[in-house]
Amino acid sequence: MMRTDNRTYQKTFILDMDGVIYTKSKLIPGAADFVCRLKQKNFKFLFLTNNSYYTAKQLKGRLSEMGINVTEDYFYTSAMATASFLKTQKPMGCSAYVIGGQGIIEEFEKHNITVTSENPDYVVLAETEAYDYKKIIEATHLIREGAKFIATNPDLTGPTLRGPVPACGALVAPIEKVTGIAPYFLGKPNPTMMYWARKKMGVHSANCFMIGDRMDTDIIGGLESGMTTCLVLTGVTTRKNMTRFPYQPDYIFSNLGEIDPDTILSRRDRVEKDL
Incomplete structure (x- = not known):
């Protein structure tokens, strides 16, 4: 029998x-309506x-310019996950x-x-516009001297109005090749980031929906x-290239506007419904 007690079970959404939500500087159709339904x-x-x-x-300002108004508490970044992880590792x-x-x-x-x-204690590499040879050399020396290597996310490219540019996952390359030490990535698809995001909301994974456009970060x-995973076809992934992955999402939608937060069932509820 499905659970109906909202005191113990509340659907939550990570987007x-x-x-x-957007591509480049343009809001994707259906995104604002979906966020509005969540708020209402x-x-x-x-x-x-x-x-x-x-x-x-x-980030709040960027969404506000597009017509989506939320407070700063509604955002969680790989920088936040990295800081939380390091503080947990060395609380003193x-x-x-x-x-x-x-x-x-x-x-x-x-x-x-x-x-x-x-x-x-650590060398931490993140997205930056101030990436120069002097900093690469310093990071290399510090890692060889014992500092642990951390990177905020494994993304090789990031979007700009002129097209893709190198992102954090690409910037680690010279340091990793010289030291022979690969960084520990904190961002998606690392479940650690998902854990800290849910902890911020105080929710359980069984009640939570992950909505994204990438199979290799969001869905996995x-x-x-x-x-419970929801793939939207407004970004990187298409129905054709989705089938090449050994894992599949629970749901596939053309855009956020197709998702009804009231009626969509979590993986747990779908199983219980079939029993």
Whole structure:
């Protein structure tokens, strides 16, 4: 029998941003209506992005310009996941040499993680517009001297109005090749990021829907985290290339506007309904 007690079971939604809410600077049809339905029915939801460059305030402003108005609490980035992870690993004090933008710097300040080049515990690489040879050399030396290598996300490219540009996953290459040490990526599809996002909302994976446009980050990340997965065909993935993956989403939609938060069933409820 399906559960109907809303005190113990509340559907929640985690939404990827680029390719789901917008492409480049244009809002995707159906996205604003879906977010409006979530707000009207008091569903918990969160915008999730692998981009560590922007702060929650900047992301809020971007969506506001497109007509979606939410507070800064509705965003969770790979920079936030990285800061939470490091603080958990070293709760008594943590330091890092950082190559990254304002998003990662701000989160480290909030978590009292010391940013330094003096014997840091970690070297952390994130999206940045200040990536130069001097910083690559310093990061290489520090890793060889014992600092652990962390990167905010494995994305090789990021979208811009002029087309794809190198993202964090590409920027790690020279450091990894010289040191022989691969970084630990905190962003999607790492289930750790999904865990911290759900923790922020205070919800369980069985009640949570992951909505994204990428099979190799959003869908597999949601699947490995125990969430119900929804693929929207407004971004990277098409019905044709989706079939090449050994795993498949629970649902496929043309866009967010097709999703009815009231009636969509979690994987758990679909199983219980069939019993």
